[in-house]
Every structure is written in C-alpha cells, then in structure tokens.
Amino acid sequence: MSTILWQDIIFGPIHSRRLGTSLGVNLMPVNGKICNFDCIYCECGWNRDGRTSGTAVPSFREVCDRMEETVSGLHSRGVKLDTITFSGNGEPTIHPDFPRIIDFTLNIRDRFYPEAKVSVLSNSTMVHRPEILAALRKVDNPIMKIDSADPGLLRTLNRPSGDYSLERVKEGLKGFGGDFILQTMFLRKGTEIDCTALRFVLPWQALVLELSPREVMMYTIDRETPESGLEKVSVDDMERIAAPLREAGIRVQVRG
Numbered sequence: 552m553s554t555i556l557w558q559d560i561i562f563g564p565i566h567s568r569r570l571g572t573s574l575g576v577n578l579m580p581v582n583g584k585i586c587n588f589d590c591i592y593c594e595c596g597w598n599r600d601g602r603t604s605g606t607a608v609p610s611f612r613e614v615c616d617r618m619e620e621t622v623s624g625l626h627s628r629g630v631k632l633d634t635i636t637f638s639g640n641g642e643p644t645i646h647p648d649f650p651r652i653i654d655f656t657l658n659i660r661d662r663f664y665p666e667a668k669v670s671v672l673s674n675s676t677m678v679h680r681p682e683i684l685a686a687l688r689k690v691d692n693p694i695m696k697i698d699s700a701d702p703g704l705l706r707t708l709n710r711p712s713g714d715y716s717l718e719r720v721k722e723g724l725k726g727f728g729g730d731f732i733l734q735t736m737f738l739r740k741g742t743e744i745d746c747t748a749l750r751f752v753l754p755w756q757a758l759v760l761e762l763s764p765r766e767v768m769m770y771t772i773d774r775e776t777p778e779s780g781l782e783k784v785s786v787d788d789m790e791r792i793a794a795p796l797r798e799a800g801i802r803v804q805v806r807g
C-alpha cells in the first residue's frame with residue numbers, strides 16, 4: 552500500500568483537474584492522519600497508520616504564519632493560483648480554530664489573489680455546528696461528502712467514529728440553501744460492496760434531489776487504497792447514475 556500524507560501545513564501548489572492550480576492547506580498533523588471517518592479508500596491511509604508520538608494539530612498562529620509567508624512568496628514570484636484548498640491529512644473542520652482560520656484565509660486571498668477561490672473538502676460531519684456551517688458558507692467551494700444514503704453502506708465505506716447521524720448531516724447541509732457542492736465516491740469490492748447497486752443508487756438520487764446542491768461531484772478511486780481489493784467504477788456506470796439527476800436540472804460532474 553502506498554498512501555500519501557502531506558508533510559507540511561501548506562503544500563503545493565499542485566494541479567487539480569477539478570480546481571486548477573491549487574495551494575493545499577493541511578490543518579491536521581504532518582505525517583499523521585486524524586479524521587472522524589476512516590474511509591476504506593482514504594488516500595492518507597488508515598487513522599492508525601502514520602501516527603507519530605507528539606502528534607498535534609498546528610496552532611492558529613502557525614497556520615496563519617505559514618499561509619501568509621507562502622502566499623505572499625508565490626505572489627511576489629508571479630505564480631498563478633486558482634484556489635486555496637483545505638484538505639490534507641484528515642477532516643479540516645475538526646481543527647478547533649477552523650472558523651478563525653477561514654476568516655484569515657479569505658483575508659489573505661483578498662490581499663494577494665482576489666480572483667482565486669477558497670475551497671474546503673469536508674466529510675460534512677461537523678456541519679450541524681452553527682459556527683462550522685457559518686465558516687463553510689463564507690468559502691467559494693464547500694465540497695461536502697456524503698458517500699451513501701444507506702446507513703449500512705455509509706458505515707462500510709466511511710467507518711465513522713462517534714455518534715454519526717446521516718439525518719443530522721442532512722439537516723446541517725440544508726443550512727447551505729443548496730449553495731454547496733456534494734461529493735460522492737463510487738467503488739466496488741468483489742461481491743461485498745457495490746455502490747452502483749440499485750438499492751443504494753435510488754436512495755442516493757433521492758437524497759441529492761432533496762438537498763439540491765449547486766453541483767454534484769461523482770468520482771471513483773484513483774490511487775492505492777488502505778483496504779485491498781477495491782475496484783474503480785466506470786465513467787459509463789456513473790454517467791448512467793447521473794442521467795436522471797441531470798434531467799432534473801442538477802449539475803453533475805463525473806470523474807473516472
């Protein structure tokens with residue numbers, strides 16, 4: 552298995568097919584993943600892997616200093632930037648200073664790259680908290696994960712810790728009033744897991760219509776995964792699942 556852990560608070564810029572030239576922000580420890588999910592496909596590996604003693608999340612001041620230093624340096628060298636993207640080694644919204652960090656990032660963006668977007672890749676688990684929703688509503692691209700409307704499949708794919716509630720996540724996402732991007736993973740594993748089975752697809756399509764996001768991103772595995780035996784889902788299969796949503800007026804992007 553060869554998974555990736557980001558080695559710094561700020562990384563890149565990297566080229567993203569979805570987001571263009573993207574400067575990454577990792578609010579979780581370097582060399583150790585912390586997430587309240589432990590997805591079987593997580594590119595950072597399992598939560599139990601890569602933990603180092605003394606692992607801690609960076610402080611508000613460390614994040615701000617590294618961001619300002621990096622963004623001003625890129626700007627002075629004339630480097631183009633399309634987006635500043637929060638992703639990294641775990642779920643960014645569990646950082647205790649996430650709302651303050653978003654405010655700081657928007658300020659830095661406005662000063663150095665006013666045309667750039669701020670994006671957050673989130674697993675949606677904290678969106679029921681008013682301060683987290685308020686912070687996410689300030690960014691250009693809140694990209695919010697729900698991998699299944701079926702609680703059993705969701706537990707298999709995402710392995711949430713604590714008292715995860717799909718209903719609570721759905722209610723939280725409704726706070727966007729549709730102004731968010733929904734992201735969903737599709738994969739298979741032999742005869743054990745099939746995200747394209749009709750019994751999973753129909754409730755997921757109903758959930759999308761209920762939440763009515765401004766865009767849906769459907770994607771499949773792209774790199775090695777911590778769980779062995781996972782298989783990609785074809786673009787054709789995902790396009791078939793997307794078709795009724797597009798007919799209903801939902802914008803859907805499929806990435807194979």
Ligand code: SF4
Nearest residue numbers: 586588590593641674
């Ligand atoms: S939510 Fe993201 S960071 Fe967390 S385990 Fe899943 S893929 Fe990894």
